[in-house]
Amino acid sequence: xxxxxxxxxxxxxxxxxxFVLTYCLVGLVRVVLQLPxxxxxxxxxxxxxxxxxxxxxxxxxxxxxxxxxIWKRNPILGxxxxxxxxxxxxxxxxxxxxxxxxxxxxGVEAEGFARxxxxxxxxxxxxxxxxxxxxxxxxxxFFLLVIISGILIAVVKKIHSRIVGVKRVxxxxxxxxxxxxxxxxxxxxxxxxxxxxxxxxxxxxxxxxLIFMCMLPFTRYMHIPTEALFILMRHAGLKAREPRKGYNLxxxxxxxxxxxxxxxxxxxxxxxxxxxxxxxxxxxxxxxxSEDAKRxxxxxxxxxxxxxxxxxxxxSCDIKFSQRAATPYYINSDHSxxxxxxxxxxxxxxxxxxxGCMTQLTPIIxxxxxxxxxxxxxxxxxxxxxxxxxxxxxxxxxxKVAEAQAMIAKxxxxxxxxxxxxLVLSCPICYKVFKxxxxxxxIEIQHHTQYINELIKNxxxxxxxxxxxYVYHDPCELGRAFGVYDEPREVLENVGNxxxxxxxKELSICCGGSLGSFNLTQKERDExxxxxxxxxxxxxxxEIVTACPLCLKTFARKSPVAVKDIAEVVSEQLTS
Amino acid sequence: MKENIxxxxxxxxxxxxxxxxxxxxxxxIIVEKSEKLGGHIAQWDRLFPAFHPAxxxxxxxxxxxxxxxxxxxxEVTDIQKDxxxxxxLLSNNETIDAKAVVLATGFDVFKAERKQEYGYGIYNxxxxxxxxxxxxxxxxxxxxxxxxxxxxxxCVGARDVKVCNTYCSKVCCxxxxxxxxxxxxxxxxAEVYTFYMxxxxxxPGYEDLYLKTQKDFDVxxxxxxxxxxxxxxxxxxxxxxxxTLFGKPLKMTLDVLVLMCSMEKNKSIDAIxxxxxxxxxxxxxxxxKDMYLGMNGTSQDGVxxxxxxxxxxSLPDTIGEARSVATQVFNYINR
Numbered sequence: 041x042x043x044x045x046x047x048x049x050x051x052x053x054x055x056x057x058x059f060v061l062t063y064c065l066v067g068l069v070r071v072v073l074q075l076p077x078x079x080x081x082x083x084x085x086x087x088x089x090x091x092x093x094x095x096x097x098x099x100x101x102x103x104x105x106x107x108x109x110i111w112k113r114n115p116i117l118g119x120x121x122x123x124x125x126x127x128x129x130x131x132x133x134x135x136x137x138x139x140x141x142x143x144x145x146x147g148v149e150a151e152g153f154a155r156x157x158x159x160x161x162x163x164x165x166x167x168x169x170x171x172x173x174x175x176x177x178x179x180x181x182f183f184l185l186v187i188i189s190g191i192l193i194a195v196v197k198k199i200h201s202r203i204v205g206v207k208r209v210x211x212x213x214x215x216x217x218x219x220x221x222x223x224x225x226x227x228x229x230x231x232x233x234x235x236x237x238x239x240x241x242x243x244x245x246x247x248x249x250l251i252f253m254c255m256l257p258f259t260r261y262m263h264i265p266t267e268a269l270f271i272l273m274r275h276a277g278l279k280a281r282e283p284r285k286g287y288n289l290x291x292x293x294x295x296x297x298x299x300x301x302x303x304x305x306x307x308x309x310x311x312x313x314x315x316x317x318x319x320x321x322x323x324x325x326x327x328x329x330s331e332d333a334k335r336x337x338x339x340x341x342x343x344x345x346x347x348x349x350x351x352x353x354x355x356s357c358d359i360k361f362s363q364r365a366a367t368p369y370y371i372n373s374d375h376s377x378x379x380x381x382x383x384x385x386x387x388x389x390x391x392x393x394x395x396g397c398m399t400q401l402t403p404i405i406x407x408x409x410x411x412x413x414x415x416x417x418x419x420x421x422x423x424x425x426x427x428x429x430x431x432x433x434x435x436x437x438x439x440k441v442a443e444a445q446a447m448i449a450k451x452x453x454x455x456x457x458x459x460x461x462x463l464v465l466s467c468p469i470c471y472k473v474f475k476x477x478x479x480x481x482x483i484e485i486q487h488h489t490q491y492i493n494e495l496i497k498n499x500x501x502x503x504x505x506x507x508x509x510y511v512y513h514d515p516c517e518l519g520r521a522f523g524v525y526d527e528p529r530e531v532l533e534n535v536g537n538x539x540x541x542x543x544x545k546e547l548s549i550c551c552g553g554s555l556g557s558f559n560l561t562q563k564e565r566d567e568x569x570x571x572x573x574x575x576x577x578x579x580x581x582x583e584i585v586t587a588c589p590l591c592l593k594t595f596a597r598k599s600p601v602a603v604k605d606i607a608e609v610v611s612e613q614l615t616s
Numbered sequence: 617m618k619e620n621i622x623x624x625x626x627x628x629x630x631x632x633x634x635x636x637x638x639x640x641x642x643x644x645i646i647v648e649k650s651e652k653l654g655g656h657i658a659q660w661d662r663l664f665p666a667f668h669p670a671x672x673x674x675x676x677x678x679x680x681x682x683x684x685x686x687x688x689x690x691e692v693t694d695i696q697k698d699x700x701x702x703x704x705l706l707s708n709n710e711t712i713d714a715k716a717v718v719l720a721t722g723f724d725v726f727k728a729e730r731k732q733e734y735g736y737g738i739y740n741x742x743x744x745x746x747x748x749x750x751x752x753x754x755x756x757x758x759x760x761x762x763x764x765x766x767x768x769x770x771c772v773g774a775r776d777v778k779v780c781n782t783y784c785s786k787v788c789c790x791x792x793x794x795x796x797x798x799x800x801x802x803x804x805x806a807e808v809y810t811f812y813m814x815x816x817x818x819x820p821g822y823e824d825l826y827l828k829t830q831k832d833f834d835v836x837x838x839x840x841x842x843x844x845x846x847x848x849x850x851x852x853x854x855x856x857x858x859x860t861l862f863g864k865p866l867k868m869t870l871d872v873l874v875l876m877c878s879m880e881k882n883k884s885i886d887a888i889x890x891x892x893x894x895x896x897x898x899x900x901x902x903x904x905k906d907m908y909l910g911m912n913g914t915s916q917d918g919v920x921x922x923x924x925x926x927x928x929x930s931l932p933d934t935i936g937e938a939r940s941v942a943t944q945v946f947n948y949i950n951r
Contacts, residue, residue: 401732401733401843401844403732403733403735403739403847404738406846407738426854562777566780593778596732597730597778597779597780
């Protein structure tokens with residue numbers, strides 16, 4: 041019946057495919073050319089480095105096709121994504137393998153150039169032009185049905201997202217909604233066309249493909265091809281630089297706007313602020329809506345929860361930093377005083393304690409640290425007893441890298457001069473910058489939770505186990521940033537009973553006091569704090585314990601029970 | 617016409633309202649939770665702006681209410697309203713029937729521990745304005761040991777978003793200057809500094825006090841907030857502040873630091889207030905009908921408010937409001 045090798049309905053598909061391939065190729069070249077020279081070298085070299093290449097292959101399959109990370113978060117969503125992605129991939133792969141086994145109807149076979157051309161669309165429309173061995177035909181039908189089962193879940197999610205465990209979903213414009221509709225209908229149309237051979241459905245199927253592929257570059261579905269590039273670039277160790285160029289551009293287009301970060305974001309406690317979440321930031325920046333992107337970058341608390349939860353592993357905080365760095369904030373900073381700062385510490389100490397600005401404002405922590413170090417018989421010195429220099433993190437948070445570096449350089453000089461073997465910090469904000477930015481070879485950097493845990497473990501510090509029920513709040517810059525989850529909990533189990541919060545460890549909710557945000561109002565911060573406190577109070581603890589002076593101050597204003605730093609709790613339980 | 621009027625709170629507002637209501641021929645009944653009448657002002661030594669002894673005013677007030685039925689060490693534990701008026705259950709299990717209720721529950725002093733950066737409760741020599749006043753009254757405080765350098769911090773717990781109090785506490789500016797002068801009187805050799813954001817000298821004679829503080833008492837007023845306090849080896853206090861007029865940060869070593877604590881709403885009345893259906897305003901104080909002609913009224917017919925339970929207030933303002941509430945209650949009874 042179909043004694044031909046061509047039918048006009050394949051043209052929409054061919055056109056769409058040609059367009060999207062060209063677009064992606066041009067985009068790829070553009071992104072790679074935008075990379076700074078050293079990054080480009082690093083990237084190209086990574087492609088032939090066996091270890092990185094293996095990680096690339098692993099993640100290309102694991103993330104792009106099987107969506108392992110979504111499976112871990114939410115199996116229903118995982119099924120939805122992986123059936124559509126992997127199913128479609130298999131249809132394409134099997135379709136191309138079939139090119140070798142297809143039997144043309146009535147023996148009409150294309151030759152030469154025509155053969156190459158038909159190969160382009162045969163796998164897509166094979167049932168119209170050829171017959172297939174039962175095994176392949178079964179596999180094709182099977183994967184088509186698998187895809188449709190995933191699409192059914194997507195439709196349910198669209199109608200009522202809570203059924204699949206999602207509270208808030210990203211709101212989309214016309215283009216995104218339309219391409220989604222095209223995607224949903226491609227496969228049912230194909231199924232109907234293949235089973236009934238009604239010409240109208242072959243046309244609808246082909247036109248759907250055209251719409252999908254032509255709209256793809258301008259919608260969130262661009263993440264499908266871009267994610268592959270992003271995985272390669274991420275494994276090459278590239279860093280976010282300019283907000284909308286190179287590596288960042290690849291990240292921006294890799295965001296599928298899935299909206300998992302909307303529920304995760306602490307700001308979403310107020311529905312009005314859920315528009316300030318990373319999903320929208322990526323969208324605005326991608327679409328060149330720079331005013332909105334700038335505003336959201338400035339509003340973000342930088343707690344890192346969206347980065348942790350992101351199924352694509354997009355470093356949205358880094359992109360926000362690069363956006364901030366690109367904004368000329370008129371901060372009149374004068375660092376000339378740095379020259380005259382002298383170290384107050386002598387060179388006999390083995391442990392150097394740096395309280396930092398926030399701990400200076402919470403002197404209970406300093407006093408407790410002093411008691412602990414005395415009790416443990418440590419040889420210690422306070423680096424910033426008479427007021428020290430800021431660690432540099434606030435300047436970094438505002439994108440002021442040079443200003444931060446001036447302070448980092450001076451602090452590095454003071455610390456190295458002290459001859460200390462170990463640097464102890466009680467502020468995770470400091471800890472992050474000391475770990476990430478300081479070059480302190482030969483000096484061990486510890487947060488006081490790690491330090492106290494070590495003192496207890498090696499028997500230097502003797503503590504009593506009291507009867508107080510504690511709940512521990514993971515500070516963002518200690519937990520999500522460095523995975524310090526166990527040490528503070530071990531310490532607390534030594535001095536009392538540890539109760540669980542509702543959201544713990546990497547799911548811990550920002551206290552709301554973060555230095556990260558420039559423009560959240562106090563009221564909006566209070567909403568976040570109340571939400572976080574309620575989460576911590578889930579198991580009715582007697583006291584909330586944290587390990588960050590800023591969390592401490594923030595919670596103290598809103599908590600129904602006492603809020604203490606871990607050092608204070610330990611100092612109360614010292615064996616005298 | 618002997619109608620009972622229940623007055624909750626026996627401080628300046630409660631006593632003055634009772635005095636006036638009694639003169640109007642009504643029967644005020646004061647319920648006071650502490651062991652004596654007088655409220656915060658009875659703890660005070662002298663009053664601004666003219667250093668008038670507080671005892672003088674308090675004694676007059678006490679004398680005026682000596683015939684008023686008063687319950688001490690008593691709280692209202694429950695209150696109901698019906699067509700006959702209000703029925704209050706007291707903590708001593710007595711009940712009071714009253715035609716109207718006056719809430720004169722006043723304020724609580726801000727807990728200075730909440731501004732941990734100022735080191736109250738951590739460093740020995742940080743004290744509150746209330747404690748300093750007690751020192752003036754009794755002459756005793758272990759922390760005050762012939763100090764050479766004394767500092768005052770204004771607005772502790774007021775105009776401070778970080779402690780959720782955005783309002784001005786109104787009286788601390790003038791109190792700080794009064795206390796600064798007084799401490800110079802006690803220790804003429806001491807240097808005295810005050811750290812302020814603005815000096816709000818709103819009343820008669822207050823601005824004169826400000827000039828006198830600088831001219832006659834040589835108190836140094838520095839415009840800028842203290843940001844943090846620490847202790848040096850000798851237990852002296854090292855403060856960091858900013859002099860915003862010079863635009864420079866400064867560091868100073870002090871022997872005593874006095875925190876001018878703000879007024880916060882007295883929360884011990886919250887349960888009764890809720891039973892009466894009266895909300896709080898955005899500053900957390902009681903919501904009155906409006907700021908002008910309805911300043912003593914509330915959303916509940918027959919329930920009136922006066923004094924620092926509505927907002928931070930000076931003694932003269934409180935007395936004025938107590939007199940006005942008496943008129944309002946009188947009009948309500950005779951409506």
